[in-house]
Structures are given as structure tokens and as C-alpha cells.
Amino acid sequence: MGQGRSQFTEDELLNYQDLTYFTKKEVLQAHRKFKALAPEKVGHNKNAKLPLAKLLHYPELSVNPFGERICEIFSSSQDGDCTFEDFLDMMSVFSESAPKSVKAEHAFRIFDFDGDDMLGVSDLKKVINKLTGDNKLNESEINMLVQNILEEADLDDDGSLSFAEFEHITDISSDFLSTFRIRL
Structure with missing residues (x-):
């Protein structure tokens, strides 16, 4: 019936515990969740890599407008496909x-679509479009929102947000920690 032994050695579990914000028990729980996304592929293969389409079946990722982008950021191959270690990193963050x-750093990377280490106008427009989904705003409404964001957060008036400016916003945001969370 059920196998009582983990496919991880005690050393591997200790390493995962040291490299994440998880206990050994939570690492095993994360692996069960990962395996449940594609039991036929993961099975006893610790090195299995799940395609983005399978990962997006994880409940919190399936309803998150940034689900695909989140997987891309945590994917070691940067294509959205994830190994268990990629998945574990994501769940840990x-x-x-x-x-x-750490959460702010990863949120910034998720929103930095063009990868230039700044949240520019095009990045902010993409964020707004993802957040509004089917309730599309017209171009002038989007531009107005971008201008409001930059007026509030662009402290050096360079037309984009640096990580320091973004982190400042997350520091004063009362709900950032509660919204940047996925439960195991």
C-alpha cells in the first residue's frame, strides 16, 4: 500500500531545510504536492521536471494572473518548466x-517583464493588464494608473521604479505579506 519511506535521504532533507524556509516535514509535504501534479511523471524520479501546463494545475497558481510568470521566474530553465527543487524554492518564497x-525581491522579478532590473512603463502596463484580466481598461485609464503609480513611488523621478523604490512600497503596504503567499 502506502510507502512509509521518503525518496529523500536524511542529508537531502537537511539540505533542503537549510536552503529553504521549510522544516523537513514541509519539504516532504511540498514533494507530495509536486508529485500530485503529475504522479505518472514524478513517481520515484527525484529529478523529474514538470511542464508549465502541469504546474498551473496547482490551485493557487491556476487562479493567479501571474501564475505563468511566477513559474518562469522560479524555473531553472527560465521556460516555466520546474524541477522539484524549482518548485520547492517557489513554495518556500x-x-x-x-x-x-525575500518576497519583495521575487515580486519585483515577477513584475520586471523585460528583465532590465527596473519597473518601467511597459512593465507597469503589463502588471495592470494582468491584474484587470477580463475587465480591460482602455489605454488612457492604464496610462493614468501608471502615472499615479510613478507619482507615488518613483522617488527619483526617472520614470521607472528601482528595486529600492519598489521595496519601499512593499514596506508601507499593509497587505503585501498576506497577498504574496501560497499555502502548501
Whole structure:
């Protein structure tokens, strides 16, 4: 029937515990969740890599407008396909135990669509479009929102948000920690 032994050695579990914000028990729980997304593929293969389409069946990712982007950011191959270690990193950063600074760093990377280490106008427009989904705003409404964001957060008036400016916004945001979370 059920196998009582983990496919991870005690050393592997200790390493995962050291490299994440998880206990050994939570690492095993994350692996069960990963395996449940594609039991036929993961099975006893610790090195299995799940395609983006399978990962997006994870409940919190399936309803998140940034689900695909989140997987791309945590994917070691940067294509959205994830190994268990990629998945574990993602779940660790989104856990309640991860510090706010780590969450802010990853949120910034998720929103930095063009990868230039700044949240420029095009990045902010993409964020707004993802957040509004089917309730599309017209171009002038989007431009107005972008201008409001930049007026509020662009402290050096360079027309984009640096990580420091973004982190400042997350620091004063009362709900950032509660919204940047995925439960195991």
C-alpha cells in the first residue's frame, strides 16, 4: 500500500531545510504536492521536471494572473518548466516563513517583464493588464494608473521604479505579506 519511506535521504532533507524556509516535514509535504501534479511523471524520479501546463494545475497558481510568470521566474530553465527543487524554492518564497525582503525581491522579478532590473512603463502596463484580466481598461485609464503609480513611488523621478523604490512600497503596504503567499 502506502510507502512509509521518503525518496529523500536524511542529508537531502537537511539540505533542503537549510536552503529553504521549510522544516523537513514541509519539504516532504511540498514533494507530495509536486508529485500530485503529475504522479505518472514524478513517481520515484527525484529529478523529474514538470511542464508549465502541469504546474498551473496547482490551485493557487491556476487562479493567479501571474501564475505563468511566477513559474518562469522560479524555473531553472527560465521556460516555466520546474524541477522539484524549482518548485520547492517557489513554495518556500511564498511561504509564511519567508522574510518580507525575500518576497519583495521575487515580486519585483515577477513584475520586471523585460528583465532590465527596473519597473518601467511597459512593465507597469503589463502588471495592470494582468491584474484587470477580463475587465480591460482602455489605454488612457492604464496610462493614468501608471502615472499615479510613478507619482507615488518613483522617488527619483526617472520614470521607472528601482528595486529600492519598489521595496519601499512593499514596506508601507499593509497587505503585501498576506497577498504574496501560497499555502502548501
